[in-house]
Amino acid sequence: MTAYFVTGTDTDAGKTLVASGLLALARRRDLTTLGLKPVASGCDNTPRGLRNIDALTLQAQSEPATAYTTINPYAYAPAVAPHLAARRAGKIPTLDALIEHVAEPLAEKRDLTLIEGAGGWRVPLNDTEDLAGLAVRLDLPVILVVGLKLGCLNHARLSAEAIRTDGLPLVGWVGNLIDPGLSFDAACYRDNLATLERTLDAPCLGIVPRLVADTPAARAAAAADYLALPGDA
Structure with a gap:
């Protein structure tokens, strides 16, 4: 195993669901x-400071246990693009700072480390x-x-x-069903998957349906049933 960068086609594509499932x-x-x-933007004020539900979900799936500040060093309250939230907070991250922060956890060389981005590939820092420059600077393979x-x-x-184009390998992609108008029996849905499989030129690591689990831990466990780890195929 190794470290991977997890990105999405858009905000709310399901990065955290898939990352926690993996x-x-x-x-x-x-x-x-x-x-x-x-x-992470869109964080809640808590007695322990700003906390983001996506980061907490990843923390819950990290074994051995890891401090929240290691998981999410840059937390912002406004639910807007990270660079805008950072500007409002007066705490603007840089790639150099992020690389310095992740150096120690990456050095632990756990069997599977996932670094989740924010929004899509080109979201400004x-x-x-x-x-995306974090993945490029660290030379991380990418899961989409x-x-x-x-x-x-x-x-x-x-x-x-x-x-x-940025020089990184796409080691796999995961489809996450977020449109309630699509179903596993719809011909259009099947055609979309066939097109993705043909054009993305990377292994499909799973297709996650709409899940009924009501807690992040339960959703992660349910998603795991539909996923494969990179290298399984």
Whole structure:
């Protein structure tokens, strides 16, 4: 196993669901795990400080247990693009700072480490850098989460093209069913999957249906049933 960067075709494509599901699957195999969310907006004020539900979900699937500040060093309250939230907070991250922060957890070399981005591949980190630069600087293989909805073919193909243009391997993609108008029996749905399989030129690591589990831990466990780890195929 190694470290991977998890990105999505858009905001709410299901990055955290898929990342937590992959971590849960690794834990079933008695592997050590770590999920990092270096930058997160849309955080809640708690007695322990700002906390992000996605980062907490990844923390819950990290074994051995890991401090929240290691998982999510840059937490912002406004639910807006990270660079805008950072500007409002006056705490603007840089790639150099992120790389310094993740160096120690990456050095632990757990069996599976996932670094989850924010939004899609080209989301800005600050006025001059994109968050994708973290994956590029660390030379991480990428897992792409495709939110299965109308328009996903264009989003997925452009994302895959951008990842490869930046010089990184796309080691797999996961489809996450987020459009309630699509079903596993719909001919259009099947045609979309066939097109993704043909054009993304990377292994499909699973298709996650709409889940009824009502807690992050239960959703991670349920998602794990539909996923494969990179290298399984």
